[in-house]
Amino acid sequence: MSTEPSFALQALIARLEQHLAIVSQSRGAGEASIDAAFGALADAFEDYEDALYDQYSELLPFTIPSDDE
Template sequence: MSIDPRVALQSLTAALEEHLVAASARRGEGDPTVEAAFFAVADAFEVYEDSLYEAYSEVTPLQVFDDDEEDQDEDNNELLDEDELEILDQ
């Protein structure tokens, strides 16, 4: 079942708007409303990206990062000394 990219884009836009509303009404760190809106944006983006590719063989210049990927990057950076990190940043 394919989804029209225009419909997926409308869902993504709505998810982004909901995220903005949640972020502006945030009640401290780890607000569950903000967290839910965050994941809704990520999910809606993936649906849009998939539908765009399926319909037009096209992708966006954006990428959703998993927490696991960020944690792995942080773990890898902890193993490097400051000189090695400087080289990586260049």
């Protein structure tokens, strides 16, 4: 069962807000909480893009960098 794009979008927005809150309160890029927030944000982005593609056959003009990049 695919996710409704509007629900996936709301989850993405929530993860963006969470990422901002964690980054703005952090003491450095090496904190585990920042890595966790990045991972959650990346997952929400991919879920949203998948929902868009499933529903409308559309993709977003962004990519999530991999560890290789």
